[in-house]
Amino acid sequence: MIFVGLVATEPATQGCGYGDALLEAINDIMNAAKLFMWLTSSNVLNDAFYNSHGFESIGTFYLGEGNPTWTEKPTPVQIRVQEQA
Template identity: 45%
Template sequence: MEEWRLSLGLQLGLRVRKGLVWTVGNADSMVDYKPPNQAEDDIDKVVNALMPFFGGVMSQMLSPQQKKRGATFSKAFREALESVGERRKEMFELSGLATRPAMQGRGYGSALVRLVTDIADAEGRATWLGSSNVVNTGFYEYLGFRIVESITLGESDPTWNEDPIVVNLMIREPRARVSAGRPHS
């Protein structure tokens, strides 16, 4: 499991390095995002070249059924993203949002999502995210996101022993900036 943590840490580190991670408090809540058409520099290229290695090591620790499920999900999510079309290349991606359980309900997550969507709004761009936590659907809808595709995992898998997991692809369209109660054009 250390390879998985290292892989996630490297990806997050790339975004921190580029100023694409925001936090509240002592990392009580954090969001990371990816703007469209983000150029890769040499460090990005090296880290991205290492990712398949970590993925391969991690894959060796999975059962054949887990590998099959992962491949099924990856294919379904890619197809869901393709349904958005070329437009997705012009959208911001809200990659991750997390708040310590003891700090939830204080508005930290909402404030961080709004920071990202305000940046996207200023550029007239939509924002997309994938959420596998159905409980969060209402939270994201409150912030202006709408479900455009849903994927259900485990629904028709006889080896699946848990409740099916629903993964929602959600999009928030850009909004006009407002100052002194008047929208800007």
């Protein structure tokens, strides 16, 4: 299992294919090792990007839920998995 901690690009370079290239490189490593990868995402604007790379949402947890020191509304965080091709 490979956890993808962060996929991000500078706003000015978004849409140029850098994120695609990064996930494709990780995907090549994953397939060679016969593993799957997973990540978490708290931004629904990224859903289409992750869906296009075969990630499926398998659950959601809420960051800050039940934490008395959390001062904001709980943040939904999706758990997404991409199984080996």
